[in-house]
Amino acid sequence: MxxxxxxxxxxxxxxxxxxxxxxxxxxxxxxxFINEYCNACTTCLPVCPEGAIIETEPAASDSARxxxxxxxxxxxxxxxxxxxxxxxxxxxxxxxxxxxxxxxQLLAVLLGADESEAGELVKWGADRVYLCSDPVFGKFNDDTxxxxxxxxxxxxxxxxxxxxATPVGRSFIPRVAARLRTGLTADCTSLEIDGETGNxxxxxxxxxGNIMASILCPDYRPQMATVRPRVMKRGQYDxxxxxxxxxxxxxxxxxxxxxxxxxxxxxxxxxxxxxADIIVSGGRGAGGEKGFKILRELAEALGGxxxxxxxxxxxxxxxxxxxxxxxGKTVNPKIYFACxxxxxxxxxxxxxxSDIIIAVNKNPDAPIFNxxxxxxxxxxxxIVPMLTAKIKELKGQQ
Amino acid sequence: MxxxxxxxxxxxxxxxxxxxxxxxLMREGVPSIINPFDLHALEAAVRIKEDLGARVTALTxxxxxxxxxxxxxxxxxxxxxxxxxxxxxxxxxxxATSYALAGAIRKLGADIxxxxxxxxxxxxxxxxxxxAEFLDIPHVSYVRNIEWIRDNTIRVQRLxxxxxxxxxxxxxVLLTVVKELNQPRMPSLKGKMAAKKAQIRMxxxxxxxxxxxxxxxxxxxxxxxxxxxxxxxxxxxxxxxxPEEQVDILIKELRKIKCL
Numbered sequence: 051m052x053x054x055x056x057x058x059x060x061x062x063x064x065x066x067x068x069x070x071x072x073x074x075x076x077x078x079x080x081x082x083f084i085n086e087y088c089n090a091c092t093t094c095l096p097v098c099p100e101g102a103i104i105e106t107e108p109a110a111s112d113s114a115r116x117x118x119x120x121x122x123x124x125x126x127x128x129x130x131x132x133x134x135x136x137x138x139x140x141x142x143x144x145x146x147x148x149x150x151x152x153x154x155q156l157l158a159v160l161l162g163a164d165e166s167e168a169g170e171l172v173k174w175g176a177d178r179v180y181l182c183s184d185p186v187f188g189k190f191n192d193d194t195x196x197x198x199x200x201x202x203x204x205x206x207x208x209x210x211x212x213x214x215a216t217p218v219g220r221s222f223i224p225r226v227a228a229r230l231r232t233g234l235t236a237d238c239t240s241l242e243i244d245g246e247t248g249n250x251x252x253x254x255x256x257x258x259g260n261i262m263a264s265i266l267c268p269d270y271r272p273q274m275a276t277v278r279p280r281v282m283k284r285g286q287y288d289x290x291x292x293x294x295x296x297x298x299x300x301x302x303x304x305x306x307x308x309x310x311x312x313x314x315x316x317x318x319x320x321x322x323x324x325x326a327d328i329i330v331s332g333g334r335g336a337g338g339e340k341g342f343k344i345l346r347e348l349a350e351a352l353g354g355x356x357x358x359x360x361x362x363x364x365x366x367x368x369x370x371x372x373x374x375x376x377x378g379k380t381v382n383p384k385i386y387f388a389c390x391x392x393x394x395x396x397x398x399x400x401x402x403x404s405d406i407i408i409a410v411n412k413n414p415d416a417p418i419f420n421x422x423x424x425x426x427x428x429x430x431x432x433i434v435p436m437l438t439a440k441i442k443e444l445k446g447q448q
Numbered sequence: 449m450x451x452x453x454x455x456x457x458x459x460x461x462x463x464x465x466x467x468x469x470x471x472x473l474m475r476e477g478v479p480s481i482i483n484p485f486d487l488h489a490l491e492a493a494v495r496i497k498e499d500l501g502a503r504v505t506a507l508t509x510x511x512x513x514x515x516x517x518x519x520x521x522x523x524x525x526x527x528x529x530x531x532x533x534x535x536x537x538x539x540x541x542x543x544a545t546s547y548a549l550a551g552a553i554r555k556l557g558a559d560i561x562x563x564x565x566x567x568x569x570x571x572x573x574x575x576x577x578x579x580a581e582f583l584d585i586p587h588v589s590y591v592r593n594i595e596w597i598r599d600n601t602i603r604v605q606r607l608x609x610x611x612x613x614x615x616x617x618x619x620x621v622l623l624t625v626v627k628e629l630n631q632p633r634m635p636s637l638k639g640k641m642a643a644k645k646a647q648i649r650m651x652x653x654x655x656x657x658x659x660x661x662x663x664x665x666x667x668x669x670x671x672x673x674x675x676x677x678x679x680x681x682x683x684x685x686x687x688x689x690x691p692e693e694q695v696d697i698l699i700k701e702l703r704k705i706k707c708l
Contacts, residue, residue, distance in 0.1 A: 068474070071473050071675055072539075085538075086539065086664075086665075087538045087539060088665075089539055089665065089671070089672045090665075090671065090672075091672040091674055091675050092673075092674060093674070093675050130609075189613070190608075190613070192577070192586065192588075192589075193586065196581075216609060217589065217590055217606075217607065217608045217609055218608075220573045220574075220589065221577055221587075221590070222577065223577075224542070224546075224573075224574040224575075224576075224577035224581070225577050225578065225580065225581040225587075227543065227574075227578065228543065228546060228577075228578040228581035229581055231543070231669070232543075232669050233541065233543060233668075233670035234542065234574060234670070235670060236571070236572035236573065236574055237572070251673070255571070256570070256672075256675065257461065257464060257473055257569060258458075258459070258461020258462070258464060258568055258569050258571070259461070259571065260461060260464045260465075260473060261466060261473060261675055261676070261677060262676055262677065262678055263672050263673075263674070263675050263676075264672075264674050264676070265670050265671065265672055265673065266670070266671050267669050267670050267671070268671060269669065270669040306585075306586035306617060306618055307586045307588060307615050307616065307621075308615065308616045308617075309614070309615050310603070310614045310615070311613070311614040312608075312611065312612075312613050312614075313611045313612050313613075314610055314611040315610070315611035315612065316610050316611065360462070361462060364462065370627075376571060377566075377568075377571060385707055395677075395678060396461075398678055402678070406702075406705075406707065408698065417466070417677075419686070420678070420679075421678070422684055423683070423684060423685065424684075424685050424686075424687055424698055424701060425684060425685070425686045425687065426687050426694045426698065427686070428691055429691070432691045433691055433694065433695060436691060436692060436695045437695050437698065437699070440695060440696075440699055441699070441708070444699070444708065
């Protein structure tokens with residue numbers, strides 16, 4: 051598939067040039083020209099007022115036939131100290147839905163845990179669990195994890211492989227994808243099956259989290275994706291559900307790296323943000339530490355936690371541990387206050403699953419209002435202290 | 449000891465805006481910077497050079513204009529700079545990028561390869577580990593401290609969700625680093641002079657003995673199908689009026705749905 055400009059139709063108006071996210075359109079002899087940076091994303095097609103930009107040879111939809119051997123959905127189920135990590139259950143929820151849609155099986159790989167934990171994965175939706183209880187997997191080393199997962203993938207030939215975008219998944223899954231010569235899409239926020247081709251449509255924030263991109267891996271298998279914790283919903287827990295647990299052994303796997311010590315250091319802020327029912331966040335509009343002081347007062351009045359956008363953290367007004375968004379934490383509280391936050395995609399993907407979103411911003415066109423349940427166009431330095439005072443008053447009466 | 453630092457020239461993503469009418473990126477006038485995480489990678493390499501002696505080479509893959517980021521790296525302490533640039537690399541995803549970078553690193557030779565933990569435009573954190581796999585060397589991600597290097601072994605601290613691991617690896621190794629590792633220095637006057645005079649070594653596809661089918665858009669397993677703005681939430685309520693009125697309405701609404 052490629053994108054071309056019909057030279058007979060192009061009027062040289064240059065409208066398309068700015069629309070290209072890859073800088074792939076340039077003007078040559080007064081006409082638009084698509085250069086080698088084109089990713090064939092088709093963003094420019096509807097932009098041209100003359101309809102002069104067209105797509106040639108539409109993508110062949112023969113991948114279903116070509117990859118007849120690759121059927122199932124496989125989830126890498128991460129454990130922490132022998133217990134299945136919450137992100138694994140979320141991946142099983144997403145994986146179950148995809149497997150049902152494909153009419154295939156949901157497989158899980160569990161390294162360094164015992165049979166009862168493997169049984170939990172079945173109850174959360176897995177049909178077959180590949181379990182390796184070898185204590186070598188108790189510590190995370192990229193070589194052993196990548197080696198074990200590679201062998202199971204090569205044997206089982208899944209069509210889709212999902213893993214958590216955690217420090218563990220983000221570290222060793224790329225090695226597996228590199229070795230398998232296949233695509234890997236990081237931090238997906240949505241995963242769907244394309245009804246026509248059967249390909250996995252992977253949606254993730256792109257360009258610094260300023261816009262969303264949908265990404266395909268049409269010519270290679272498996273299609274691999276990572277998903278951040280708290281992005282997907284868990285499936286149904288069924289205590290009576292049965293499945294197969296297959297004990298596997300990888301005696302000959304060696305690791306070049308060695309973990310000599312594991313030190314626990316849990317930031318109180320992280321815990322608070324993940325468990326809070328109410329989060330009060332500030333962005334560039336908070337203007338500085340003073341702005342965060344009034345946000346903290348509101349959070350205290352509500353018994354909530356304080357969050358921040360990347361802009362505020364980059365400015366140094368508040369530590370990184372408070373950052374909510376694609377490169378910070380993903381949260382889903384009951385109420386999320388976004389104060390002085392414009393609402394870049396980078397921030398939205400970290401908080402848009404909150405039950406209620408209250409946005410306070412001076413700019414009525416700020417994208418944050420697109421995801422808000424309640425929108426207030428106004429000055430947070432006026433609105434927030436007034437709200438804090440009234441809430442304190444209310445709580446005093448109760 | 450030879451150290452290679454992989455850097456990427458990126459648009460300052462904080463400056464990118466979306467055109468609300470066309471839902472397209474407005475990139476005009478957005479400045480190019482060295483990916484912030486890569487500055488910490490470079491600083492780590494220069495500190496090893498100062499402590500133990502090493503030759504530090506900055507490597508970037510990108511269009512010809514990425515040369516300016518290499519000169520900046522020299523001003524901050526890199527000894528050499530290599531620009532891996534070829535039209536055949538255009539449109540590379542993380543797989544094809546790592547494949548090409550590994551080809552260049554193999555040619556140059558390195559005991560330690562440093563990368564930033566991720567680039568701020570793509571945010572994938574994949575190129576470091578994928579490059580290590582192509583080189584068939586170990587890697588450690590999210591390095592927040594380097595404890596020591598001796599007897600061909602390095603000991604580092606790797607940031608995890610709930611604390612950190614102390615990890616030892618033999619050399620050669622690839623490390624991806626987080627911002628906690630250090631505070632990057634400002635370019636020195638001497639560095640700036642060196643940067644001006646420096647010869648930037650150019651490498652293309654012929655120099656890395658690459659398989660043509662593994663390069664650029666053609667060699668990339670992932671394809672961008674479309675780009676779009678997120679959907680607007682249904683059932684949104686804009687609260688009008690003066691500040692006091694707005695606050696009162698909000699409180700009333702929150703009480704109605706039993707959130708207060």
